[in-house]
Amino acid sequence: MNTAETILLNAKKSILSQSESIAKLIDFLNEDFIKTVELIYNSKGRLVVTGIGKSAIIAQKIVATLNSTGTPSLFLHAAEAIHGDLGMVQPGDVVICISKSGNSPEIKVLAPIIKNFGNTLIGMTANEQSFLAQESDFVLLAYVDAESCPNGLAPTNSTTAQLVLGDALAVCLMQMRNFSSEDFAKYHPGGALGKKLLLRVKDMLDTTHTPQVSPEASIKKVIMEISEKRLGVTAVIEHNKVIGIITDGDIRRMLNDRDSFADLCAKDIMTKNPKHISSNLLVSEALDVLENNKITQLVVLDNEEYKGILHLHDILKEGIV
Incomplete structure (x- = not known):
C-alpha cells in the first residue's frame, strides 16, 4: 500500500471510529439529560461551563453555541477557577463540568x-x-469505547462525544424556547444570516444617488444621468411620481434599432409601470423579486414617493447571497 492509500485509509478509520462512538451516545441519554435540560431552561441564573485541558476547549465551543441560541452562558477554566476566578459563579447559576x-x-x-x-x-x-460523577447532581455520560488516536491516548472520540452532547443540549433548549431563525439573527447581526433576516432595503439604500429624468428629457440627458449615478438605470419622474424607468439595456436596444435618436425623449423609450418595492421590505425579499423577474434593479417607493434604486450588486456586496 502506498503512502496516499495509507493516509486515506487512516482518515476513513478515524472518521468511522468517531461516528460509531457518537451513534452509541443515544443509548446513554436518560432521565439525567432530561432533568438537565429542564433545569437550565428554568434557571434564573446563567449556565457556567468549565473543564480542563481539551475538555476546556470543548467547553468554550459549547458556551459559544448556547449564547448564540438564547441560553446565557460563560466559560470558566477549571484551573483558573481554583485560583481566583470562582467569583464568576453566582447564586442561581447552573454549572456543567466537563x-x-x-x-x-x-x-x-x-x-x-x-x-x-x-x-x-x-x-x-x-x-x-x-x-x-459521584459529586454531580446529574451526570451526562460521554462514554466512548476508545479514541481513534493510534495510541489510544489523544482525545479524539471523547472530545467529539462531549461536543455532540453539548450540541444536543443546545438544540433541546432552542426547541423549548421556540427559538426562531429571527431570534438567531438577533445574535448574529453581522453575519450573512443576520443580514438576510434583519437587513431592510432602507438600511442599504443610497439616497445620494437617485437617478431621475423628466419624460421630456433628451436621450443624451438620459445617458448622462445613467452614467453619472452608476446604477445602470434612471427613473422617469412626472409630477413627483415614477411613471417609468430606462435601463442601460433600453439604451442599447434603441441604438440597435435606430440610426438617430435626436427626435426621441425619455418617455419614448421608457418601460412603464416598473417593478417597485417598499424601503421597509427585507433585502432578502427584494432579492426574491429581482430573481423572480430576472431583473437587476428595483425602484423603491414609499407611498408612491420615489426613494431611490436598489441594485442587485448592492445586495451581493452585503454578502446576503
Whole structure:
C-alpha cells in the first residue's frame, strides 16, 4: 500500500471510529439529560461551563453555541477557577463540568466547592464511577469505547462525544424556547444570516444617488444621468411620481434599432409601470423579486414617493447571497 492509500485509509478509520462512538451516545441519554435540560431552561441564573485541558476547549465551543441560541452562558477554566476566578459563579447559576476521566486534580478540588456554593453541578464525563460523577447532581455520560488516536491516548472520540452532547443540549433548549431563525439573527447581526433576516432595503439604500429624468428629457440627458449615478438605470419622474424607468439595456436596444435618436425623449423609450418595492421590505425579499423577474434593479417607493434604486450588486456586496 502506498503512502496516499495509507493516509486515506487512516482518515476513513478515524472518521468511522468517531461516528460509531457518537451513534452509541443515544443509548446513554436518560432521565439525567432530561432533568438537565429542564433545569437550565428554568434557571434564573446563567449556565457556567468549565473543564480542563481539551475538555476546556470543548467547553468554550459549547458556551459559544448556547449564547448564540438564547441560553446565557460563560466559560470558566477549571484551573483558573481554583485560583481566583470562582467569583464568576453566582447564586442561581447552573454549572456543567466537563472531564473525560472525571478524576483530574483540578476537578477534585473544584467540584466540592461548587456544591458548597449551593449551585447545581452537572458532570459530563466518560466515567460514571468517577469523582466528578459521584459529586454531580446529574451526570451526562460521554462514554466512548476508545479514541481513534493510534495510541489510544489523544482525545479524539471523547472530545467529539462531549461536543455532540453539548450540541444536543443546545438544540433541546432552542426547541423549548421556540427559538426562531429571527431570534438567531438577533445574535448574529453581522453575519450573512443576520443580514438576510434583519437587513431592510432602507438600511442599504443610497439616497445620494437617485437617478431621475423628466419624460421630456433628451436621450443624451438620459445617458448622462445613467452614467453619472452608476446604477445602470434612471427613473422617469412626472409630477413627483415614477411613471417609468430606462435601463442601460433600453439604451442599447434603441441604438440597435435606430440610426438617430435626436427626435426621441425619455418617455419614448421608457418601460412603464416598473417593478417597485417598499424601503421597509427585507433585502432578502427584494432579492426574491429581482430573481423572480430576472431583473437587476428595483425602484423603491414609499407611498408612491420615489426613494431611490436598489441594485442587485448592492445586495451581493452585503454578502446576503
